[in-house]
Amino acid sequence: MKRRSVLQGAVAGATGLALPALVRAADDLKELRLDYAYYSPTSLVLKRFGWLEQDLKKDGIEVKWVLSAGSNRALEYLNANSIDIGSSAGLAAVLARANGNPIRAPYIFSRPEWTALVVRRDSPIRTLADLKGKKVAATKGTDPYLFLLRALQTVKLHRSDIEHVGLQHADGRVALEQGRVDAWAGLDPLMAASELDAGSRLIYRNVAFNTYGFLNVREDFLARHPAQVHRVIAAYEQARKWTLANTSQAARILSEEAKVSLEVALLQLKLRTDLSNPLPSAEHVKALQAAAPILTEEQLVKPGTNLNKVIADLVDTQFARAQLGGAAG
Incomplete structure (x- = not known):
């Protein structure tokens, strides 16, 4: 029996789908x-x-x-x-x-644990509460952005309490290191690179908030x-x-x-x-x-x-x- 037929039979049994349904799909991919x-x-x-x-x-x-x-x-x-x-x-x-x-x-x-909140090595920002009124870069629709919102909530802050700057992850790193934003919701490996190469600091980590x-x-x-x-x-x-x-x-x-x-x-x-x-x-x-x-x-x-x-x-x-x-x- 050809390998594909064997695999399709196994898939049908595993997923509860009838074999004829798989055959009809014809694997015309x-x-x-x-x-x-x-x-x-x-x-x-x-x-x-x-x-x-x-x-x-x-x-x-x-x-x-x-x-x-x-x-x-x-x-x-x-x-x-x-x-x-x-x-x-x-x-x-x-x-x-x-x-x-x-x-x-x-x-x-x-x-x-691919995201955390990041600031420059010389930043005066030390805590989440210090982010109030600050420019924070984050990519909407991603874990770092949602991590940022959940992190702010732990100190009773909301999206409206910061100035969100919507940038793709790589651009967020550059903006942080160039001083155009005060903080960044980072993403590895860019975040790790910013830590090791530019001395950036992680001011808030929470592995449970990384989905x-x-x-x-x-x-x-x-x-x-x-x-x-x-x-x-x-x-x-x-x-x-x-x-x-x-x-x-x-x-x-x-x-x-x-x-x-x-x-x-x-x-x-x-x-x-x-x-x-x-x-x-x-x-x-x-x-x-x-x-x-x-x-x-x-x-x-x-x-x-x-x-x-x-x-x-x-x-x-x-x-x-x-x-x-x-x-x-």
Whole structure:
């Protein structure tokens, strides 16, 4: 029996889909489009070694890689049908789905501490309360932006209490270091580079406010090509396990791709990236439920939006269960 037929049968059993539905999908896919991102080191490993290309080539499917500069870009590409699979922060994905982006998340690519609030080395700002009235750079629609809002809330400040400067992550770093903004909601590896290269200081860290790294799939693509989504997840698993076993080599790949020093890449990968739990579960649902109220309080979603339903529709805890049941570690 051909490998594809075996895989499709396995997928049907794992997902509860009938085999005829998969057959009707005809696997007429000619090109699979997915993103890579410096905030997702395993995507860089996967892209570097070409494991997905090697697997899909047998079925005449080409792979197209698109760089995502932030969660907002990945989610925009998904919504515009420019890519089929994209990586973003969990809370950013909730915001996108709540506002009509038809995505599901069947895989967790990391649990990172990839964002914090950053100031220049000589800044007089020491605490969150000192940010009142100050210019703070952050990329809207991303975990750093939502982290900023949640952090402000801990000292009873709101978005209106600061001057938000909307910049993409790399531009936010430059603006901070040049003194054009007072603070920046950073994102690794840019944040780590600013720390190590420019002496920037992290004035507020909270790993619980960093939402997980979600691999999102357009719902229509998931419905038409579930077997291929499983193959992408299998490739990500290969990259995850390789990274865990070869962290220093993975850091070198990150360093080369993101054009940061090896020291910066090691800081991001060894100290701020947890790759131990790739299966979406109640843990991720609960984390998003705890984070979601900020979306309502800051009027980022329509009044009356049922965010618990949005989260339940987003986090697919069943699709990859059979595939990843014993994968963690």
